[in-house]
Amino acid sequence: MSEPEFSPLHQISEAEDIGRFQLSNPLEIGAVLRQLQSRGDFLTVHFARGQQLLLTRLLQVDVPSRTFCFDWAGQEGLNRALLGSDRNVCVAAPDGVKVQFVIGRPREARVDGKPAFISGFPQDLVKLQRREFFRIETPMASPFLGRLMLAGGQRLQLQLHDLSLGGIGLWASAAEAQLLPRGLHLQEAVIELGSTGSIEVDLEVRSHRVMTTRSGEERFHIGCCFINLTRIGEATVQRLMAQLERERKALTG
Template identity: 55%
Template sequence: MSEPIEHPQTPVSEGEDIAPFQLTNPLEIGAVLRQLVLRGDNITIYFAQGRQLMLSRLLAVDIPKRELILDVGGHAETNAALLNSERNIIVGTPDGVKIQFVLSKIRSTRFDGSPAFVASFPSDLIKLQRREFFRIETPLNRPYTCEMTLPDGKRAALELHDLSLGGIGAWALPQVAVPLVPGTVLERAQLELGPNGMLQMDLEMRSKRVTVRGSGQEIYLVGFKFVNTSRAGEATLQRLMAQLERERKALTG
């Protein structure tokens, strides 16, 4: 049974050109899925039109049958809601490589004597390995923030969820996220990176996805792309991401 979700893995932004990274051969798709099984990495399932999500793992892959087995979640209501969902986005990030695919109807089954889910292979799978897509989650114990001026002139401070050389993901309340539309550029946003200092960047809003916290509160995960990153800024980001990756590996062994 999967653990409760804390930091979800986010889907690829809708504005990204992912055609060069799409696999459509079932044997190639099966090979990627099998690696996820062998590694035991967590995956995030977005369903109910993106309004709900749960943490899971791939338990088995049957390439001849074109089927895969997924672990159930820890909450019966969430599991039931997933079974009623017609379109489900699966996201994983093994070693920073973004894996994403869409499953249609998911069904109940049993695996090794325990409840599980089964689904047919996806028609295609995205495997992103470009360095700008390597995203690392920011630390929970010392949250980084992004202070920005919104289009209406108001100031907002958003807590960062993840960081890459190409942009950030940040949590935003509805009153901040809803007015933002893809393509909106926010100039001179300030990334407060704790002991690593501050970076001033121009951000382009690329995507947003709403989720519901355990308290019932709606919150958005908003994706921003860096605009015209300086060499000094990119060097700072590279050092910070390397540091965070070392810390992550030290914690996970």
């Protein structure tokens, strides 16, 4: 496998109070691993006492046997080093929700005729089921827009799906999503917020996932975080979110 264009995920700080987020039931652990597999989320494996890391994806999850397989890396030296590592910390972040678990030394396996790693389930798994920022979906009838400038002067105009004080979610086609790999920095993006006006901010692409619209169309959701949102911009977003929440409550009663 070639190395994906992706920013590796850091381990959860030891200062975090994670006790209430720990799962130890194998069925619950299997459900989380299966979700990572089905979504195609990236997994960062930290090993060699945190000195090395490998970016991968889950390929198979077998709950009855309490095992799972993950993809072979493009660098053979990394693969061999991981096969000799006794303690490996695995980190993922589906939709910004941090998942972390520790596995022992994996073994080499074959999946669909290709080399892969196989490991037993972890003894426990941490799923930080919280978000730093509340998100709200943006209007569909009169959509907000993100105007992005790519390297080489190429411009993209994408509709917003959601908004928070931490960032935005954008709708994109498969072709547009290819232009926005995880970890990409977008400078001086202009976010048009309807009658509220617009803000200019740098963005970092953090996540990709496939979503189905209300009309049944399959599109990509591109999650981006704000890099340098000003206090004025933050106040603008906060007021707009409060307005959207009031409108939503008025419609739903």
